[in-house]
Amino acid sequence: MGKIVVIGSINMDIATDLKGMPEIGETIKGQDAVISPGGKGANQAVAAAKLGGDVMMVGMIGNDAFGADALANLNSFGIDVTHVRSVKSTTGLALILREHGDNRIIVSPGANNDWPDDLPLEEIIPAASIVLLQNEIPFHVIEKVVEVALKHNVPTIFDPAPVEQFPVAFLQKITYLTPNESEFKELPADILQQKTEAVLETRGKEGVRIHRSRGKEVIPAVSVEVKDSTGAGDTFNGAFAVAMTNGESLPDAVQFANKAAAQSTTKVGAQVGMPNLEDITNTK
Numbered sequence: 001m002g003k004i005v006v007i008g009s010i011n012m013d014i015a016t017d018l019k020g021m022p023e024i025g026e027t028i029k030g031q032d033a034v035i036s037p038g039g040k041g042a043n044q045a046v047a048a049a050k051l052g053g054d055v056m057m058v059g060m061i062g063n064d065a066f067g068a069d070a071l072a073n074l075n076s077f078g079i080d081v082t083h084v085r086s087v088k089s090t091t092g093l094a095l096i097l098r099e100h101g102d103n104r105i106i107v108s109p110g111a112n113n114d115w116p117d118d119l120p121l122e123e124i125i126p127a128a129s130i131v132l133l134q135n136e137i138p139f140h141v142i143e144k145v146v147e148v149a150l151k152h153n154v155p156t157i158f159d160p161a162p163v164e165q166f167p168v169a170f171l172q173k174i175t176y177l178t179p180n181e182s183e184f185k186e187l188p189a190d191i192l193q194q195k196t197e198a199v200l201e202t203r204g205k206e207g208v209r210i211h212r213s214r215g216k217e218v219i220p221a222v223s224v225e226v227k228d229s230t231g232a233g234d235t236f237n238g239a240f241a242v243a244m245t246n247g248e249s250l251p252d253a254v255q256f257a258n259k260a261a262a263q264s265t266t267k268v269g270a271q272v273g274m275p276n277l278e279d280i281t282n283t284k
């Protein structure tokens with residue numbers, strides 16, 4: 001299996017459960033807060049590593065206790081952290097408000113916005129069999145990664161989250177786009193005309209819609225008892241990368257990723273419920 005390189009965000013998540021959202025100017029009591037490793041990039045890396053992927057994480061942390069915890073967490077999954085750097089800003093933080101299994105997330109980027117110019121992308125990317133990206137790091141870094149990946153024929157997966165108005169010419173260079181339903185609506189209609197092989201629209205209980213130039217196909221959802229959907233999209237991306245690196249067909253890889261994402265929602269926390277291979281085999 002080739003190397004899966006994740007280039008993206010590393011956060012610590014502070015999550016609490018609420019029975020309703022506060023109004024402006026109101027203070028409400030939540031449950032006890034849980035602090036755990038997160039960040040869409042780190043979550044993707046952990047998801048892929050738990051499923052047997054050979055994973056490298058490229059990302060930025062602060063020189064603080066949260067940065068040390070985040071780094072130790074990546075190390076504990078055997079992820080190559082050669083290019084995780086400690087920078088001046090504080091480690092990225094995500095405040096997660098959970099209500100009935102759904103979540104609202106506020107990200108404070110910190111170190112995730114503090115990327116050095118001297119990352120050896122020309123060394124890192126040609127050694128990858130696939131590169132995973134999300135939108136929690138500076139866009140100029142993402143654009144540069146995609147250019148280098150194109151030059152070396154390395155496929156890319158981009159989760160356009162948080163969503164924004166991306167240039168069409170940029171989106172058309174990505175091999176696999178993985179928006180959720182609401183992010184999909186923000187994307188332009190004509191992205192399938194160039195390098196983009198597929199858009200994988202993750203639709204929660206309605207499964208995954210595969211959009212290809214030859215048409216659409218739906219991979220049905222897996223029925224599970226959802227406790228926390230935080231990190232489900234990241235698990236989908238990490239698992240999809242593992243399956244593609246293992247040479248599976250696109251629909252089979254999506255099915256595998258779909259099962260992994262469903263499993264990840266059965267426990268509370270972005271990374272806690274991420275499955276290993278055995279858990280997936282046992283998923284109907």
Ligand code: RIB
Binds near residue numbers: 040231233
């Ligand atoms: O996708 C979930 C992740 O989004 C959380 O772990 C949080 O850190 C934010 O980046």
